[in-house]
Amino acid sequence: MTSVGFAAGKVVIVLDASGSMWAQIDGRPKLEIARESLRNVLQSVPADAEIGFMAYGHRQKGSCDDIELIVPPQAGSASAISAAADSMKFLGKTPLTAAVKQAAEALKYTEDKATVVLITDGLETCGGDPCALGKELEASGIDFTADVVGFGLTADEGKQIACLAENTGGKYIQASDEKALQEALVETVAAPAPAPEPAPAPEPAPAPEPVKPEFNFIPTVVMAEGGEPLTDGNAWEIYKAGSDGTRGASVTTQYGAYKGNLEPGDYVVVAQDGEARVEQKVKIEAGQVSKPLFTLNAGTLIIHPRPSPGADVVDGAAVVIDYPGADHPATYYGTTKIVLPAGDEKVTVTIGQGEVTETIALAAGKTVEKDMIAGVGHVVANAYYTAGGDKADASGIGFKVVKAKKKIDGTRDEVTYSYGPDSKFDLPPDDYVLIATVDLAVVEQPFTVKVGELQDVKVALNAGVLAITAPGASKIEIFEMEKDINGNRKSLGYAYDQKYQAAIPAGDYTVVSEKSDNSSKEGTVTVKAGERSELTVQ
Known part of the structure; x- marks a missing residue:
């Protein structure tokens, strides 16, 4: 069993609690997956590890200031963090830049070694610049690192926040499902303890170094056979190949037009753009340059969700796409431009209570742009x-x-x-x-x-406001003035207090105040529409 260690210094986990965490992966909301994954990983963290927990978007829907350090960094905090995540609401916006800055300040990053682990399923929505923040924290921190886990983000979205990690010497890890999220949390929150370094071997006599090419791995990816190479918005995931040829340890994640140097050996390389991806094995040989071609067999779909023909696009409209080979549908909002595997795309647009579903044929290398009308x-x-x-x-x-x-x-x-x-x-x-x-x-x-x-x-409403004061009362109750055939009056509302105010239909009412000694007093009042009526019962 691999032992689990923890890097020196304190750590704050920052969790995205914005409303988009209600989107589903494999039939489960992302927020449930995040809670369960965080709980499982924290169980393997040593009790003396000093971990804190911060969240944003968990208390207010539209606020960019909704950031809270819920659990300060301290030893033995795993159960408190799990409990906080389990009881959290997911409501608001995504001020991730400001949250990471506050987490760094809570760790006193200008005085001590500090690490922030950000788990987010969305991009900055409050005007912050994560790339610039990474440079700022790296420049002013003693030994500051930000690791970023992009949960369910596309490759293009990941590129926009990966710089926060890269500019601080941290890791950006893209997690597309529950297993990948747990692996990412193990790698960032509970990193394997480093093995002791072996005693240095005697240095051999220097041998003349062979001439090496500047780059030995230059891959190309196209949407369809014969298409132009993709150089923007696409991503490369490179893994060591296991003994059975499947993916092993992650080597690197890169974006756009990529050229690199890899150690000789066998690799598994994944090329991705949007929701389209293709995987193939690559062998790197000493002194040789590998130039593999990856064909996504994909096209570009652009959806403009509108409430009615000719109306403006609704930015909050949900666009759900069930594409060929998908483990689960992908959800976007507002105008959606996405690369998808070629084939029949089932697209559902929801605006309020209106919904429309269409199946759109998408050919490899082609772009289809379409208005979808929810009809509301x-x-x-x-x-x-x-x-x-x-x-x-x-x-x-x-x-x-x-x-x-x-x-x-x-x-x-x-x-x-x-x-x-x-x-x-x-x-x-x-x-x-x-x-x-x-x-x-x-x-x-x-x-x-x-x-x-x-x-x-x-x-x-044809109503007014009735304000009742009953000094010393333990209960105030309002009744219709007219009695039924049995002599009973209908109760309309009550309060266990000495004061009671409520909007009420215009009419005549009887008010009864009761005291703790079971004595009672009555008063009558007429409420007029659009007016305030005040009554004292004593």
Whole structure:
């Protein structure tokens, strides 16, 4: 069994907790794979290793400042890190540059040896420059290293953040599935302990060095037979060949037009661009130059997702592509330009509740560009206390969209929901009912959606706000004033407090305050639409 060691100095693991981690690999969300992989690898880290844990995008959806050092670097932190990752939400943006900078500062990188391991499934979305940060940390740190694990990134995306690792002398590792992610974490977080160096052997007498070529490995990759070589956006993964000819240890990952020097021996080389990849064996012989040709048998697909014909592209639209030979579909957002294996590409575009799927034939070496129309209308929903009156802008306002047509049992199918004023919905053409809820006021508003139509749906609540004060009360309860045939009044809402405020339909009400000694007092109040009513019960 290989022993596991840990490099001297402290380490902070930075985890991408942005919303894109909900995308799936092999039928499982990436966030579940990341949690499980992190837990398994941390079990093999020595208890005296000083590890910290930082995350970003886990508390707020749209903030570039949502960065938190959850577990400071300390010995015996593995279980705390696993627990933090297991309970984390995945919501927001990707301020990876700022997060790595904060992690370095937490490690006092200008005073001590420090390592940051970044695990990300997306690129910087907050204006940071990871390449420039790598140079800055390398220049000002005592012995600073950043290792970057690109989880589910394409080769082109990986190229854009690999420089953060390379500029600090660290590693960039591309992990496309659960096994690859665990291997990457073992290599960065729990690196194998180095074997003791053998005693130096006596140096032999120097022999004349043979003339070596400048480069002995010059590969070329093309999209299709006879095509032009790819020199931008493509990637090379080079592995030592195992005894059975399969991939062994990773040697290097390079990008674009690559020329290199490899030690004589057998290798397995993977050429990749987008979702297309081809693998072949290469033998490097002393004094010889190997110039293998790799043919991806791929084409380029460009998708413009639009809500309706002629409308602007929706940047948040999900574009899911199930391509030939895929272990799992790939998910992109907004305008998507991607290299794919030639064949029939099953593409699904989702905008809000609208979805369209098409199968697109893609030939090797060709480019297909296509608009895909989800077929939705855009709706903005608001509630008003009275028609033409003030907008209900309370954070607790809720909107639920249901189908207008009732089922045989009298219920309606729920379509979607949202909270807060100016709630937005993208819906397929149909008849719907919008149910607006503000505290105790609930109103239904029917509406119809047409493709490409933009409309404001305004719901008049015919309600006011009732503010109740009951000094010394343990409970305040609001009842309809009218009693039923049995003499009972319908309870509308209550609070275990001395004060209670809520939006409520216009009308007459009875308010009962109860004290801890079971005594009670009653008061009556009339609430008018669009007005505030105050009542003291004592």
